[in-house]
Amino acid sequence: MEKCDRMSPDVFEQHRPQLRAVAYRMLGSLSEADDAVQETWLRYQRTDTSDVENLGGWLATVAGRVCLNLLRSRTTRAEVPLDDEPAVRLPDPVVSPLTGPDPEQEALLADSVGLALQVVLDALTPAERLAFVLHDLFAVPFDDIAPLVERTPAAARQLASRGRRRVQEATPAPDPDLARQRVAVDAFYAAARDGDFDALVTVLDPDVVLRADGGMHPARPTVLLRGARTVAGQATLARRLAAYVRPVLVNGTAGAVAVIGGRVFAVMAFTVTDGRITTIDVLNDPARLAGLDPEAFDG
Incomplete structure (x- = not known):
């Protein structure tokens, strides 16, 4: 007792x-x-x-x-089914280097699936x-x-x-193998960098969902996209960021940060199921990214 x-x-x-x-x-x-x-x-x-x-x-x-x-x-929380959501305010991501989360982050992520x-x-x-x-x-x-x-x-x-x-x-269950998750994420950025539409469609699940949250920044609107061909056709941001991407863990799964001008410009979280990307969550809200130290993700 x-x-x-x-x-x-x-x-x-x-x-x-x-x-x-x-x-x-x-x-x-x-x-x-x-x-x-x-x-x-x-x-x-x-x-x-x-x-x-x-x-x-x-x-x-x-x-x-x-x-x-x-x-x-x-008062701003939407009481509607996921399928009817026009946009999403993403939760705060827990971003860790590839070496893994620190003890405080480990406790925070217990039982998490991304x-x-x-x-x-x-x-x-x-x-x-x-x-x-x-x-x-x-x-x-x-x-x-x-x-x-x-x-x-x-x-x-x-x-x-x-x-x-x-x-x-x-919520699709992510592949438990981080290395397999990373293969899909790396393939996504390689295809985006090369502008290879067919390769992008191949690495994306047919029903993939992409959510992007730019907060209140007028040049970074919140968007919601569905379907491999739609997401692949709107991969302009991924192509622009590909050269600045650093691999990280986001809530314990394969992800990336884009560091531009010494600041974290965006955090990208991926769910990879059966070798294909089923969800992409992009947080590029400057106000919410200001506390991330880009040097923590070097190497």
């Missing part, structure tokens, strides 16, 4: 990596995840947890409640997202989730089931 001093920062710090991972899955924002963890810490300080048997589970539900409130307060998962999670209702994330990714019992969503445990189970089904239907 886990008993502790409720004011102990050291005890809380042991759980911080998991809490940040919960908050990132829920919010898709690294800065908001940090804010949610800080709010969880404040609530932990104000609460007598001496009788709490599973402090990690208790903290996860507190963080979940904080995130649920944040999600419900968002940036595409975060895009799907953002399309779930807040209650579905909470039930799915807490139960499926962090093993929180439905009895603990139910009060957060103001439903019975059985109804909370149904919420998680709906979220799981939407994730499975909309």
